[in-house]
Amino acid sequence: MxxxxxxxxxxxxxxxxxxxxxxxxxxxxxxxxxxxxxxxxxxxxxxxxxxxxxxxxxxxxxxxxxxxxxxxxxxxxxxxxxxxxxxxxxxxxxxxxxxxxxxxxxxxxxxxxxxxDGIGFVSGLKRAGVEPKGMRCLVVGSGGVGAAIAVALGEAGAASVGVSDINTDSAARLAGRLTSFGVCREAFVATNDPAGYDLLVNATPLGLKESDPLPVPVERLAPGTVVADVIMKIDFTPLLLAARERGCTIHMGRExxxxxxxxxxxxxxxxxxxxxxxxxxxxxxx
Structure with a gap:
């Protein structure tokens, strides 16, 4: 045809x-x-x-x-x-x-x-002019997409990857795999406090529903932090809108x-x- x-x-x-x-x-x-x-x-x-x-x-x-x-x-x-x-x-x-x-x-x-997921995420960052090499990264969510992104950030040369999840056992397993497979210089279980990081990634579904809480305390975001969301259904999620108000660089899931x-x-x-x-x-x- x-x-x-x-x-x-x-x-x-x-x-x-x-x-x-x-x-x-x-x-x-x-x-x-x-x-x-x-x-x-x-x-x-x-x-x-x-x-x-x-x-x-x-x-x-x-x-x-x-x-x-x-x-x-x-x-x-x-x-x-x-x-x-x-x-x-x-x-x-x-x-x-x-x-x-x-x-x-x-x-x-x-x-x-x-x-x-991870390769696509890092490619999208680079296409937008963001180089993850040397960055201190916080990935919130240790499920499939969070794990993929954590691995890809490590392989891209991130200085460190903190993994935050309400299921701390899941976060610990992921951080352990990042270390044992040698894909990350430094990996650890973190809280969802974004202070001190260069890149924040929301790898949770929070933001799909209007009633969802924000995945991190946005008041702790420093201007200039790169804030990314993996949600694809909504371009400008509540997290991204709040981050933009604080002077952060934002990155949409559709990339x-x-x-x-x-x-x-x-x-x-x-x-x-x-x-x-x-x-x-x-x-x-x-």
């Missing part, structure tokens, strides 16, 4: 499926981006959200890949750590973070997992989202795309 004739919702008997697996999935933006992108470049594939409850995931998650035309999947909260259990092989980032957000079914039927796109495409076998090229293809505005 010619590219000009393809509709983002065209589905045929040969269409390949790439589910977005999560719970909930109402906030995911991947179907809008990738289905538009597949149509623009003439790929007969669709991305569909699948809401799988955590109790069902150990049974349903692996079974999805028995479907012949499911060639890969994108994984979101809360399943990034759990899906590691049924992978046959994984990248170094997955092993260090203990989480996975990208799965491809290889020709022999085995599953390989990778982790793109991580678009920077991950060429990584997913390459994993799924569609090479040669860049984030800048994808922005032009889909009319994505900075």
């Amino acid at each position: 010619a590219t000009a004739e393809m509709n983002p919702l065209s589905i045929s008997g040969s269409t390949l499926l790439y589910p977005v697996i999560g719970y909930p999935v109402g906030q995911v933006k991947a179907p809008m981006l990738y289905n538009q992108l597949f149509a623009a470049i003439g790929i007969d594939a669709v991305v569909v959200p699948l809401e799988i409850a955590p109790a069902d995931f150990p049974r349903v998650g692996p079974a999805l890949f028995a479907v012949s035309n499911v060639r890969g999947a994108m994984v979101t909260i809360p399943h990034k750590p759990a899906c590691v259990d049924f992978l046959d092989a994984a990248s170094a980032a997955v092993k260090a973070a203990g989480a996975c957000n990208a799965i491809v079914k290889r020709a022999d039927g085995t599953l390989f997992g990778d982790l793109f 991580m989202f678009i920077e991950m796109a060429p990584l997913y495409l390459s994993l799924f076998g569609y090479d040669g795309y860049t984030s800048d090229g994808i922005r032009k293809l889909v009319g994505y505005k900075d």
Whole structure:
């Protein structure tokens, strides 16, 4: 089918499926981006959200890949750590973070997992002119995305990474992995007090709901601190608005989202795309 004739919702008997697996999935933006992108470049594939409850995931998650035309999947909260259990092989980032957000079914039927949140986040920072090398970083949230970002910041040369989570055991496990895998100069369990850090990352869902509290005491933010949020559904989250009022540099979650796109495409076998090229293809505005 010619590219000009393809509709983002065209589905045929040969269409390949790439589910977005999560719970909930109402906030995911991947179907809008990738289905538009597949149509623009003439790929007969669709991305569909699948809401799988955590109790069902150990049974349903692996079974999805028995479907012949499911060639890969994108994984979101809360399943990034759990899906590691049924992978046959994984990248170094997955092993260090203990989480996975990208799965491809290889020709022999085995599953390989990778982790793109962190790489996408750091790429977005650098594209915005922020170099994490030498920065003192605070990552609030030690789940899948927080773990990925902590690993990537360490690999990018951050001076230190503090991990804060209401689940201190989870924060301690992540800080321990950062140290044991040698990806970070200094990693430690931290509070959510942002004073003394160069970069603050909100890697929690706080901000998705109007009733959510702020993830950190913003009055402790120093002007000039880089404040980033991973939430993609809202560009200017309450945290980012409060940080901007205090003279901080802010960084939106959608930048991580678009920077991950060429990584997913390459994993799924569609090479040669860049984030800048994808922005032009889909009319994505900075």
